[in-house]
Amino acid sequence: MKIKSISKICAILIGLQAAPVFAAGAVANEYRWLTFLVFSSIIAATMYITYWASKRVKSTADFYAAGNAISGLQNGWAIAGDYLSAASFLGIAGLISLYGYDGFMYSVGFLMGYIAVLLVIAEPCRNIGKYTLGDILAFRNDPKKARMVAALSTITVSIFYLTAQMVGGGVLVKTLIGIDYEVSVIAVGALMLAYVVFGGMVATTYVQIVKAILLVIASLVLVTLVWLPYGFSPPAFLQAVVDDPKIQAQVAKLLGTAASSMSAQELGQRFLEPGLFLKDPIDQISLGMALVFGTAGLPHILMRFFTVPNAQEARKSVVWAMAIIGGFYVLTLFLGFGAAIHVGPETIGSIDKGGNMAAPLLAQYLGGGESSLLGNFMLAFVAAVAFATIVAVVAGLVLASASAIAHDLYVNVIKDGNASQAQQMKAAKIASIGVGIIAILIGILAKGQNVAHLVGMAFAVAASSNLPAIFLTLYWKKCNTTGVVMGMLIGAGSAILLVLISPNMTYPQKVVTDAKIVLEGAAGQPATAAKASEGLLCEFFTFCQKAEPAKPVVEALDSLPLQVVLIGSAIDPNTSLEESKKAQIKIAALEKQIDKAKEDLGKYQHQTTSMMGLEKPLFRLKNPGIISIPLGFLMVILFSLLTRDKRAEDLWEELYVRQNTGLHVEDVSH
Amino acid sequence: MKQSNIHWEAVEADPRFQQLHRDKNRFLWRMMLFALVFYFLLPISTAYFQHTLNVKIWGVINVGLLFALAQFVVAWVIAAIYAKRANTEFDARAKALVDEAHNIKGLM
Numbered sequence: 001m002k003i004k005s006i007s008k009i010c011a012i013l014i015g016l017q018a019a020p021v022f023a024a025g026a027v028a029n030e031y032r033w034l035t036f037l038v039f040s041s042i043i044a045a046t047m048y049i050t051y052w053a054s055k056r057v058k059s060t061a062d063f064y065a066a067g068n069a070i071s072g073l074q075n076g077w078a079i080a081g082d083y084l085s086a087a088s089f090l091g092i093a094g095l096i097s098l099y100g101y102d103g104f105m106y107s108v109g110f111l112m113g114y115i116a117v118l119l120v121i122a123e124p125c126r127n128i129g130k131y132t133l134g135d136i137l138a139f140r141n142d143p144k145k146a147r148m149v150a151a152l153s154t155i156t157v158s159i160f161y162l163t164a165q166m167v168g169g170g171v172l173v174k175t176l177i178g179i180d181y182e183v184s185v186i187a188v189g190a191l192m193l194a195y196v197v198f199g200g201m202v203a204t205t206y207v208q209i210v211k212a213i214l215l216v217i218a219s220l221v222l223v224t225l226v227w228l229p230y231g232f233s234p235p236a237f238l239q240a241v242v243d244d245p246k247i248q249a250q251v252a253k254l255l256g257t258a259a260s261s262m263s264a265q266e267l268g269q270r271f272l273e274p275g276l277f278l279k280d281p282i283d284q285i286s287l288g289m290a291l292v293f294g295t296a297g298l299p300h301i302l303m304r305f306f307t308v309p310n311a312q313e314a315r316k317s318v319v320w321a322m323a324i325i326g327g328f329y330v331l332t333l334f335l336g337f338g339a340a341i342h343v344g345p346e347t348i349g350s351i352d353k354g355g356n357m358a359a360p361l362l363a364q365y366l367g368g369g370e371s372s373l374l375g376n377f378m379l380a381f382v383a384a385v386a387f388a389t390i391v392a393v394v395a396g397l398v399l400a401s402a403s404a405i406a407h408d409l410y411v412n413v414i415k416d417g418n419a420s421q422a423q424q425m426k427a428a429k430i431a432s433i434g435v436g437i438i439a440i441l442i443g444i445l446a447k448g449q450n451v452a453h454l455v456g457m458a459f460a461v462a463a464s465s466n467l468p469a470i471f472l473t474l475y476w477k478k479c480n481t482t483g484v485v486m487g488m489l490i491g492a493g494s495a496i497l498l499v500l501i502s503p504n505m506t507y508p509q510k511v512v513t514d515a516k517i518v519l520e521g522a523a524g525q526p527a528t529a530a531k532a533s534e535g536l537l538c539e540f541f542t543f544c545q546k547a548e549p550a551k552p553v554v555e556a557l558d559s560l561p562l563q564v565v566l567i568g569s570a571i572d573p574n575t576s577l578e579e580s581k582k583a584q585i586k587i588a589a590l591e592k593q594i595d596k597a598k599e600d601l602g603k604y605q606h607q608t609t610s611m612m613g614l615e616k617p618l619f620r621l622k623n624p625g626i627i628s629i630p631l632g633f634l635m636v637i638l639f640s641l642l643t644r645d646k647r648a649e650d651l652w653e654e655l656y657v658r659q660n661t662g663l664h665v666e667d668v669s670h
Numbered sequence: 671m672k673q674s675n676i677h678w679e680a681v682e683a684d685p686r687f688q689q690l691h692r693d694k695n696r697f698l699w700r701m702m703l704f705a706l707v708f709y710f711l712l713p714i715s716t717a718y719f720q721h722t723l724n725v726k727i728w729g730v731i732n733v734g735l736l737f738a739l740a741q742f743v744v745a746w747v748i749a750a751i752y753a754k755r756a757n758t759e760f761d762a763r764a765k766a767l768v769d770e771a772h773n774i775k776g777l778m
Contacts, residue, residue: 101738104738105712105716105738108712108738108741112705112745114745114749115701115702115705115745115748116702118749118752119701119702119752120698120702234728234731235728235729238730238731238735239730241730242730269730269732272730272732272734272735273720273732274716274720274734275716275720278716281713281717281718285710285713285714285717287713288709288710288712288713292709312757312761315753315756315757316753318749319749322745322746322749323746323749326742326746330739330742653678654678656682656691657678657682657687660687660690660691661681661687661764661767661768661771662764662768663681663768
């Protein structure tokens, strides 16, 4: 009996060795050609667009703003293409597949940000600005100072966002098709540079449109296939979610001991209820603020409003963008639930902890599974769309930072606005290449780094720095240079500082403790009571210790053979192929967890403090918005009231009439 | 930015501009405020009113899911209302002012 079970374990382990499906990428080797075929067709299509666009880019107005010749409908699709990053396509679907309802909360915030864009930002910006955020702020304020601080903020926000995209993209392409991380970062960078340098905003816009259409088509096909067996009835589909044993098991795992008294139905239902992922209410509100106010301050989104001819088209483009982005986010709910039913949260989580592989794996399943041609085609298609997504988003970000460097800093600050068209174009292209190379370098250097907080940070900085400055410049007569400069610096600075001392950073002591728990197990801990009185400050900072519930005993995972025996013995000799495969996945996940713990232990054993010299986070929230956004607004107001700026007040009438009427737009975009 | 020769103060002082601006502002702030309150009710209720969100309405579909989906509907409705009012009313009123301002410029 014993020999039999050991031989079975060996067979399982050999099986793992022989089919390293997940180590080499999600696409099976025999279908690699298919992946390359789909990837090359999409890349070829975008290269053709770039070639076509390159003949149309003659002036800086073409390069930065596509000659104002983009229509509202086209711009709506392009905004969707710019905004729906890999994080929203793969990340949100993944979070929903792992945590249910809470994943969907992100989608809501991402869309609601567009209400502020539509009502207060898009049209005035089109009426006042030319190519950049700096143009809007320089209108009333001291042009040089305003441009410098606007460029600084634009570059900061874009680099945070860019780094998250490059690192996330590198990992993603590696997981999907198995090419090296460095190679995929360079591929993303090189392709993006080709679009931007040769085709400027014209190529970037059309690549974003094509990519957004492909993304919507892919999601529609997947959701249709997910709904088909349930006769397109929402209650029937969601009933299947509740009844699914894989989902019930996931909820039980997430809830721990609290799940013991719940029935299977209750566990399934819990997946449709909030609280499995987002646990701190104040952090949720803070994140909500960053999303809702940050969207309107993202430089690469603002820049899109300069590509349309007038305020009417800018308005139309936001309305279209809201329809496309909102519709897409509703689909992600069903992509996530579909992946949870068909692939299962455990399998999704074992391949990628963040759940990023949920949508690609769902595509593979719906096409007929991992050994079918159609399944692999669909996986390859979704992977290629995700790749195009990363490249297009990065292109938009590079263009935004390059315009801040070339148009704001070089042409208007260094050359005082006296640069010929040829010089301006040259500066724009050199800046694009420079930012592109920096993006590739950062991508490679940040390999394996924790970048999850960077997108949240980009939104928080945009909301705390760019939005207060734009909003008050446009709507408040007393707003002036000192206010804008100080408000932006303090707003952005406080957001960054709070993130640096927040739980997002890596704290070696905690990593080591967690790794030791995996390897050696942990003794149970009794509940601890709060040390200091609970007050508002305690909600934000960790000066006072909060009450914590008791922790159960955790068993060590390190004795892998024991785990294998446990799983192996659960399989009797007549197990189906499917079940032994499940056991294989389970073992692979355990092995991965142990390797990770060992690696962490090696890496952090000799460090005791985080990058900021802290042993544990000082700031309790993951997102700084709730503090830094009001602070940004307050500082603009305070410093504007403390100083007087005659120019800012004199130009108020002109700005005010212009932003409301669009009068003189022809002068702005001469 | 080159100096323009439009009389901005004159346009700003024009009662029709003032009225347009007042109407627009009131309309925009109301919608913005409503959208913000409606949106922040979601994270607030997931934090403090979970039991209400967990009430089942249609099969297994609960208040929470419907409330989250309602956010999308509200966003779209606000966009539609704003676009309609701006397209049919604000644009025309602004255009009348713009045409006149260009005429004033022509006379100078």
